[in-house]
Amino acid sequence: xxxxxxxxxxxxxxxxxxxxxxxxxxxxxxxxxxxxxxxxxxxxxxxxxxxxxxxxxxxxxxxxxxxxxxxxxxxxxxxxxxxxxxxxxxxxxxxxxxxxxxxxxxxxxxxxxxxxxxxxxxxxxxxxxxxxxxxxxxxxxxxxxxxxxxxxxxxxxxxxxxxxxxxxxxxxxxxxxxxxxxxxxxxxxxxxxxxxxxxxxxxxxxxxxxxxxxxxxxxxxxxxxxxxxxxxxxxxxxxxxxxxxxxxxxxx
Amino acid sequence: xxxxxxxxxxxxxxxxxxxxxxxxxxxxxxxxxxxxxxxxxxxxxxxxxxxxxxxxxxxxxxxxxxxxxxxxxxxxxxxxxxxxxxxxxxxxxxxxxxxxxxxxxxxxxxxxxxxxxxxxxxxxxxxxxxxxxxxxxxxxxxxxxxxxxxxxxxxxxxxxxxxxxxxxxxxxxxxxxxxxxxxxxxxxxxxxxxxxxxxxxxxxxxxxxxxxxxxxxxxxxxxxxxxxxxxxxxxxxxxxxxxxxxxxxxxx
Numbered sequence: 001x002x003x004x005x006x007x008x009x010x011x012x013x014x015x016x017x018x019x020x021x022x023x024x025x026x027x028x029x030x031x032x033x034x035x036x037x038x039x040x041x042x043x044x045x046x047x048x049x050x051x052x053x054x055x056x057x058x059x060x061x062x063x064x065x066x067x068x069x070x071x072x073x074x075x076x077x078x079x080x081x082x083x084x085x086x087x088x089x090x091x092x093x094x095x096x097x098x099x100x101x102x103x104x105x106x107x108x109x110x111x112x113x114x115x116x117x118x119x120x121x122x123x124x125x126x127x128x129x130x131x132x133x134x135x136x137x138x139x140x141x142x143x144x145x146x147x148x149x150x151x152x153x154x155x156x157x158x159x160x161x162x163x164x165x166x167x168x169x170x171x172x173x174x175x176x177x178x179x180x181x182x183x184x185x186x187x188x189x190x191x192x193x194x195x196x197x198x199x200x201x202x203x204x205x206x207x208x209x210x211x212x213x214x215x216x217x218x219x220x221x222x223x224x225x226x227x228x229x230x231x232x233x234x235x236x237x238x239x240x241x242x243x244x245x246x247x248x249x250x251x252x
Numbered sequence: 253x254x255x256x257x258x259x260x261x262x263x264x265x266x267x268x269x270x271x272x273x274x275x276x277x278x279x280x281x282x283x284x285x286x287x288x289x290x291x292x293x294x295x296x297x298x299x300x301x302x303x304x305x306x307x308x309x310x311x312x313x314x315x316x317x318x319x320x321x322x323x324x325x326x327x328x329x330x331x332x333x334x335x336x337x338x339x340x341x342x343x344x345x346x347x348x349x350x351x352x353x354x355x356x357x358x359x360x361x362x363x364x365x366x367x368x369x370x371x372x373x374x375x376x377x378x379x380x381x382x383x384x385x386x387x388x389x390x391x392x393x394x395x396x397x398x399x400x401x402x403x404x405x406x407x408x409x410x411x412x413x414x415x416x417x418x419x420x421x422x423x424x425x426x427x428x429x430x431x432x433x434x435x436x437x438x439x440x441x442x443x444x445x446x447x448x449x450x451x452x453x454x455x456x457x458x459x460x461x462x463x464x465x466x467x468x469x470x471x472x473x474x475x476x477x478x479x480x481x482x483x484x485x486x487x488x489x490x491x492x493x494x495x496x497x498x499x500x501x502x503x504x
Binding site: 021025028029031032033034058097098099140141142143145146147148149150152153154156157160161163164165 | 273277280281283284285286310349350351392393394395397398399400401402404405406408409412413415416417
């Protein structure tokens with residue numbers, strides 16, 4: 001298993017989970033593999049209450065964070081990993097098979113970053129909008145005839161992988177070299193940058209208003225593809241703030 | 253994932269599972285990772301019926317074998333792997349951490365053997381007697397504070413490991429060399445051999461009758477530690493049959 005301190009660097013995020021048994025099972029798998037930080041986004045209140053009050057519910061369920069939006073839940077995270085079957089959709093990010101995920105997360109840890117593993121609701125999985133907050137998608141290699149896993153089991157399999165794969169030092173080292181030595185900028189910084197860029201685009205009258213939502217989506221994806229570190233993100237933010245100020249203040 | 257044909261060589265065996273949801277979850281995990289062969293030993297009939305008739309139950313649950321005893325369920329298997337936490341008991345077999353299991357199972361496959369992965373009932377796990385049928389025990393590396401996994405999640409994690417670990421060729425090759433090229437004798441052959449040896453011991457008046465159960469248990473463990481192949485087992489069986497015949501038929 002990962003050292004205790006490192007397991008603190010993974011957030012497990014459940015988006016609108018429905019079945020209290022699945023919430024409990026996810027929390028139990030976290031406890032089994034020594035993870036502590038659970039966030040629940042926009043839960044169905046009755047089911048969420050039921051899951052938390054279940055007999056034998058692990059402490060971490062009591063300490064779970066509840067947020068209204070996914071971006072709030074992952075604000076401090078520098079590597080956001082979406083889960084689910086991507087067979088039915090056109091993937092917009094890099095897809096990693098679960099057995100290859102550990103080196104990436106470890107690399108992020110080594111650089112002082114924090115990762116989040118995001119699970120969607122039982123029936124429909126993560127939406128396209130949810131996924132646009134993710135740097136990459138992880139796929140559990142399942143059989144084509146029955147690709148969709150139960151939520152509690154998917155959480156268990158992912159956490160088993162992340163907690164126990166320690167022998168991948170070599171692969172990890174290779175991966176480290178290909179990234180920089182800085183962790184990615186946290187999601188909150190990317191969101192702020194995205195917002196300022198969007199306002200700049202609008203101020204520049206770059207595209208018609210009905211393209212706004214599509215542009216925002218594409219911009220969010222782009223900012224995650226770039227793997228900006230915090231310094232890069234702050235610098236870029238400064239540039240766009242200056243541009244925005246200039247656009248709104250006509251020259252004399 | 254393992255090639256389809258190879259996944260036919262793993263039996264998943266649930267001993268007296270209690271919760272229909274767990275039976276369903278185990279079957280679903282099997283379908284997710286492409287395994288087909290499920291056996292259920294001495295199930296609680298009502299719960300077993302409920303699990304099989306559940307909406308969306310995978311086909312393999314309909315085709316599952318039901319046996320009265322564990323030895324019947326694993327009769328054709330050459331490598332029997334018990335699961336569960338061994339923290340509370342004195343282990344009598346070799347214990348393997350789950351991440352190291354795949355090379356052993358693959359080695360058995362390569363030699364033409366068949367493996368079984370045996371899960372105990374939810375509350376108490378496999379008994380000492382159940383475990384004496386196992387060549388080795390596998391342990392999922394869990395956190396000391398919450399070591400015990402939910403049955404459906406434990407099945408999912410084990411099958412994920414066995415289905416997806418394909419990059420361990422090197423380790424696997426090393427393991428292959430340390431074994432012979434023959435698979436182990438099937439469990440049914442070992443049971444027959446054990447029975448004949450026991451009758452021989454009794455005929456030879458080797459130990460008092462109240463030691464019978466303990467001797468049987470130790471003998472079963474010994475026969476599995478030896479990793480006899482089928483030819484070895486048949487030869488040994490022949491020797492003991494001859495001895496037994498001689499013991500029972502006083503010389504002229």
